Amino acid sequence: MEDEKINISNIYIENDLIKAIGYLDDFKADRIIDGSNYLTMPGFINSHTHVAMSHFRNYGNDTDLMTWLNDYIFPAEEKLNEDIVYNASLLSFVEMIKSGTTSFADMYFFEEETIKALEKSKLRAQIARGLTYPDENFLKLKENIDLFKKYNNKDDKIFIALGPHAIYTNTINYLKEISKVAKEFNMPIHIHLSETRVENDECIKKYGKTPTEIFDECGIFDQKTIAAHGVYLTDNDLSILKEKNVSVVHNPSSNLKLSSGILDVTRLLDYGINVCLGTDSAASNNKQSMLKEIEICALLSKLKDASNLKAFDVLKMATINGAKALGIDKLTGTLKAGKKADLIMINTNNVNHFPTDELIASVCYSTYERDIEYVFVDGDLLLDKGKLTYLDEDEILKKAKSIHKELL
Amino acid sequence: MEDEKINISNIYIENDLIKAIGYLDDFKADRIIDGSNYLTMPGFINSHTHVAMSHFRNYGNDTDLMTWLNDYIFPAEEKLNEDIVYNASLLSFVEMIKSGTTSFADMYFFEEETIKALEKSKLRAQIARGLTYPDENFLKLKENIDLFKKYNNKDDKIFIALGPHAIYTNTINYLKEISKVAKEFNMPIHIHLSETRVENDECIKKYGKTPTEIFDECGIFDQKTIAAHGVYLTDNDLSILKEKNVSVVHNPSSNLKLSSGILDVTRLLDYGINVCLGTDSAASNNKQSMLKEIEICALLSKLKDASNLKAFDVLKMATINGAKALGIDKLTGTLKAGKKADLIMINTNNVNHFPTDELIASVCYSTYERDIEYVFVDGDLLLDKGKLTYLDEDEILKKAKSIHKELL
Numbered sequence: 001m002e003d004e005k006i007n008i009s010n011i012y013i014e015n016d017l018i019k020a021i022g023y024l025d026d027f028k029a030d031r032i033i034d035g036s037n038y039l040t041m042p043g044f045i046n047s048h049t050h051v052a053m054s055h056f057r058n059y060g061n062d063t064d065l066m067t068w069l070n071d072y073i074f075p076a077e078e079k080l081n082e083d084i085v086y087n088a089s090l091l092s093f094v095e096m097i098k099s100g101t102t103s104f105a106d107m108y109f110f111e112e113e114t115i116k117a118l119e120k121s122k123l124r125a126q127i128a129r130g131l132t133y134p135d136e137n138f139l140k141l142k143e144n145i146d147l148f149k150k151y152n153n154k155d156d157k158i159f160i161a162l163g164p165h166a167i168y169t170n171t172i173n174y175l176k177e178i179s180k181v182a183k184e185f186n187m188p189i190h191i192h193l194s195e196t197r198v199e200n201d202e203c204i205k206k207y208g209k210t211p212t213e214i215f216d217e218c219g220i221f222d223q224k225t226i227a228a229h230g231v232y233l234t235d236n237d238l239s240i241l242k243e244k245n246v247s248v249v250h251n252p253s254s255n256l257k258l259s260s261g262i263l264d265v266t267r268l269l270d271y272g273i274n275v276c277l278g279t280d281s282a283a284s285n286n287k288q289s290m291l292k293e294i295e296i297c298a299l300l301s302k303l304k305d306a307s308n309l310k311a312f313d314v315l316k317m318a319t320i321n322g323a324k325a326l327g328i329d330k331l332t333g334t335l336k337a338g339k340k341a342d343l344i345m346i347n348t349n350n351v352n353h354f355p356t357d358e359l360i361a362s363v364c365y366s367t368y369e370r371d372i373e374y375v376f377v378d379g380d381l382l383l384d385k386g387k388l389t390y391l392d393e394d395e396i397l398k399k400a401k402s403i404h405k406e407l408l
Numbered sequence: 409m410e411d412e413k414i415n416i417s418n419i420y421i422e423n424d425l426i427k428a429i430g431y432l433d434d435f436k437a438d439r440i441i442d443g444s445n446y447l448t449m450p451g452f453i454n455s456h457t458h459v460a461m462s463h464f465r466n467y468g469n470d471t472d473l474m475t476w477l478n479d480y481i482f483p484a485e486e487k488l489n490e491d492i493v494y495n496a497s498l499l500s501f502v503e504m505i506k507s508g509t510t511s512f513a514d515m516y517f518f519e520e521e522t523i524k525a526l527e528k529s530k531l532r533a534q535i536a537r538g539l540t541y542p543d544e545n546f547l548k549l550k551e552n553i554d555l556f557k558k559y560n561n562k563d564d565k566i567f568i569a570l571g572p573h574a575i576y577t578n579t580i581n582y583l584k585e586i587s588k589v590a591k592e593f594n595m596p597i598h599i600h601l602s603e604t605r606v607e608n609d610e611c612i613k614k615y616g617k618t619p620t621e622i623f624d625e626c627g628i629f630d631q632k633t634i635a636a637h638g639v640y641l642t643d644n645d646l647s648i649l650k651e652k653n654v655s656v657v658h659n660p661s662s663n664l665k666l667s668s669g670i671l672d673v674t675r676l677l678d679y680g681i682n683v684c685l686g687t688d689s690a691a692s693n694n695k696q697s698m699l700k701e702i703e704i705c706a707l708l709s710k711l712k713d714a715s716n717l718k719a720f721d722v723l724k725m726a727t728i729n730g731a732k733a734l735g736i737d738k739l740t741g742t743l744k745a746g747k748k749a750d751l752i753m754i755n756t757n758n759v760n761h762f763p764t765d766e767l768i769a770s771v772c773y774s775t776y777e778r779d780i781e782y783v784f785v786d787g788d789l790l791l792d793k794g795k796l797t798y799l800d801e802d803e804i805l806k807k808a809k810s811i812h813k814e815l816l
Contacts, residue, residue: 061773067714302666306472307471354809366695401762
């Protein structure tokens with residue numbers, strides 16, 4: 001997919017890898033899937049979410065970000081526990097697999113439970129412990145470091161980042177401490193950045209500087225960083241983000257629903273910034289489908305100029321750009337021999353894909369989640385002709401219903 | 409659903425009608441569908457589309473409305489014929505039924521072919537022959553009148569409107585002639601109105617008045633009118649539309665994709681205008697799913713204020729408001745004993761609907777098209793546990809592929 005051309009060829013998977021694309025004479029397959037009526041492409045990479053928030057779906061609807069956080073989400077999160085986080089993560093994984101996501105970047109807490117669920121789901125992920133001040137004796141930070149020591153790079157599937165949540169939930173000293181730890185362990189970072197105008201205004205009022213300038217001065221951007229949202233960035237902010245190779249995650253649904261605004265993707269791409277896509281949590285979206293974000297991103301980008309952001313560029317945001325953001329582009333994000341077998345097969349033999357002469361645009365504008373019938377991660381088939389293979393949706397739902405009453 | 413309350417009760421269907429909602433002692437059912445895990449609601453009413461444009465999906469992507477029409481669509485439409493329109497209509501009907509649409513308003517040509525396909529599909533519709541000048545000897549207008557005489561009100565399922573396409577494809581005299589005919593036969597009207605800024609600017613330059621003012625002066629609004637788009641309306645326009653009881657159709661995807669703009673739905677609702685929802689054609693959307701329009705409408709409305717436009721109001725736009733626009737609100741648009749059995753059943757026993765305590769919001773933000781498993785129109789089951797009953801998707805697709813090469 002790297003050259004915008006669609007090829008008709010065989011894809012050979014051996015263990016966790018794409019062995020070859022093309023034709024192999026002596027390959028003995030355990031199983032052959034007929035891909036004639038399918039578009040096969042890299043799996044989606046959801047570069048910003050909080051998978052354990054699925055029990056909060058529809059909680060605090062119709063409120064803006066700060067009201068939603070302060071009056072609904074933060075108080076509700078006080079009641080979370082290990083069991084709920086484990087179950088909530090599985091709820092999200094079912095939805096993500098059924099809509100073609102193969103990797104994601106997460107920031108939350110009780111992340112060891114999310115990792116347990118992740119291993120069960122067979123997905124690939126970068127996990128960050130959300131770091132907010134006050135953090136007495138750096139307990140959250142220590143927890144984040146422990147996660148790194150215990151899980152980072154496990155089986156090429158789990159990667160641990162530091163998660164300084166946002167400018168408004170941190171102090172300068174705390175950010176500097178996080179930055180020191182990040183350098184010591186060479187850890188990547190995942191933050192929220194300039195999501196709302198209020199966030200920016202308050203930061204400038206308090207520090208006389210933008211959130212980007214503060215993060216940069218604290219050394220955060222010296223490590224590989226994923227910055228979610230970035231709706232309100234100055235030209236100077238963009239220069240900093242480009243220079244420090246920070247990836248920005250566009251979350252169009254969440255930014256609309258929480259009345260945060262619309263990111264000007266074309267402007268960031270023109271700066272040469274790596275822009276990727278994310279769903280944000282089920283509580284502010286309220287789905288976990290990258291296909292929805294692809295569609296809304298493509299449509300919104302046309303608002304200023306219909307020639308903005310072609311379908312292929314949106315698909316890159318949802319695949320290889322995400323892989324670059326998570327630092328896993330050597331492993332995944334494109335279909336190439338030697339890379340991990342993380343791929344999805346979209347059934348195009350249906351009215352919504354007719355005519356089939358512009359399939360890349362179709363994925364942006366015409367594919368339904370139900371059309372994604374096969375999902376491979378690391379060579380494992382997670383969705384087989386639309387059926388989950390490792391996760392049991394009914395069982396996960398049943399558990400969810402039984403523990404939900406503890407929560408809200 | 410009229411009072412925003414969800415009730416748990418039985419729905420009894422007899423022939424084409426909802427016989428009762430509640431409990432009937434002596435009802436002998438031929439078939440019982442267990443609705444325990446489903447949300448049952450009125451089917452969606454797509455108040456503006458061109459169903460026969462599905463062969464043009466992805467044609468002229470990445471262009472604005474006027475370029476798209478003049479350089480792509482209008483020339484391609486010259487090559488349309490009866491066979492293609494019949495097949496293209498069926499392609500759309502498959503997609504519409506699979507996403508819960510039960511009624512729609514259409515404007516196009518070769519409409520007798522669309523009506524043939526409509527009767528096969530068992531959907532309900534208002535059909536308008538697109539009227540554009542030059543129309544030598546009023547042949548298009550006569551065709552529209554003939555359709556009215558032949559089909560209007562057939563089986564309570566087909567309704568014929570006049571379709572003066574738009575201000576920029578008509579003349580004052582032609583609009584006056586259409587208006588005369590509309591009064592003579594008491595026909596409703598379906599138009600495009602103030603879709604783009606360019607349309608408005610050129611109209612004001614030419615006539616010194618807005619499109620709304622011109623249509624009104626020509627007497628168009630004296631008949632029941634559906635006005636698609638309405639993105640650029642002055643306060644005076646809104647007063648006219650309210651006074652004349654004109655319904656405005658919001659087509660959020662199409663307006664974004666063709667760089668037309670975003671309709672301020674809340675502003676129109678505050679004027680007391682009946683606002684409904686449409687997909688526009690598969691060529692500018694590129695789906696025919698009302699669920700997508702519901703979702704994007706809800707999200708976009710939050711841009712100015714997160715408390716704007718609650719989920720229930722969006723669902724009204726997609727159901728009862730559409731029924732009012734089409735003049736079929738006595739027949740359909742709500743679930744009520746005595747009304748036509750036009751309803752859909754959404755499977756909520758899945759992770760994306762968890763938790764299920766805010767199901768009305770879920771339909772806006774969390775339902776996937778695959779969750780719509782049963783679709784009834786006029787008491788006929790058009791989609792049965794996700795399977796089409798009257799239409800054969802494979803056969804329609806096969807025919808589409810065989811005739812598409814004649815076209816582009």
